Amino acid sequence: EDQVTQSPEALRLQEGESSSLNCSYTVSGLRGLFWYRQDPGKGPEFLFTLYSAGEEKEKERLKATLTKKESFLHITAPKPEDSATYLCAVQVYSSASKIIFGSGTRLSIRP
Amino acid sequence: DGGITQSPKYLFRKEGQNVTLSCEQNLNHDAMYWYRQDPGQGLRLIYYSQIVNDFQKGDIAEGYSVSREKKESFPLTVTSAQKNPTAFYLCASKGGQGNSYNEQFFGPGTRLTVL
Numbered sequence: 001e002d003q004v005t006q007s008p009e010a011l012r013l014q015e016g017e018s019s020s021l022n023c024s025y026t027v028s029g030l031r032g033l034f035w036y037r038q039d040p041g042k043g044p045e046f047l048f049t050l051y052s053a054g055e056e057k058e059k060e061r062l063k064a065t066l067t068k069k070e071s072f073l074h075i076t077a078p079k080p081e082d083s084a085t086y087l088c089a090v091q092v093y094s095s096a097s098k099i100i101f102g103s104g105t106r107l108s109i110r111p
Numbered sequence: 112d113g114g115i116t117q118s119p120k121y122l123f124r125k126e127g128q129n130v131t132l133s134c135e136q137n138l139n140h141d142a143m144y145w146y147r148q149d150p151g152q153g154l155r156l157i158y159y160s161q162i163v164n165d166f167q168k169g170d171i172a173e174g175y176s177v178s179r180e181k182k183e184s185f186p187l188t189v190t191s192a193q194k195n196p197t198a199f200y201l202c203a204s205k206g207g208q209g210n211s212y213n214e215q216f217f218g219p220g221t222r223l224t225v226l
Binding site for chain 1: 115117142144146151152153154155156159161167169199201203205214215216217218219220222
């Protein structure tokens, strides 16, 4: 069964303290891996798509990387406004119209 | 501006009532989706539609129904058969055909509460 697991469930950092969020996946064939940011009471906002192992994407303080079994979302020198839930999702070859989501990591940045 | 709209933002339902959540997109996307999100959990797929007049059940379709009469619209009805409907409902759309890599874009969500 295709599965996506995110860790940790919650992460509290001090402003400026860099860290990484993990998304591990077990799927029959990966077509694409997506990262989203979700603020409380709002819909997810698209951040990145990664297609193949070794690929990296960057946006401001965020960098997403992909291996054959997992993806990392690295956050460098975070600010309080980076506080949100970060969701990982995958698209698989066997059912390309369906996107499978992880349960997310709640990130809190203290000033 | 292109995007996805959902209405209403908040919805209250009495037990035994059917309610319909609206989702409209002007992105010219073929595929549309409905997800349910419970506190502290990820998104669970209710229904999806790849083209007009066609839709498929997701992982938790029981107690829900949909229609796709127009490309822009994908309303979700929460029926009285859904025993625990209190949740945050998200609509999404995706461009291209079913085998493309395109990411999903989400609406702002509807919070449904059963009284």
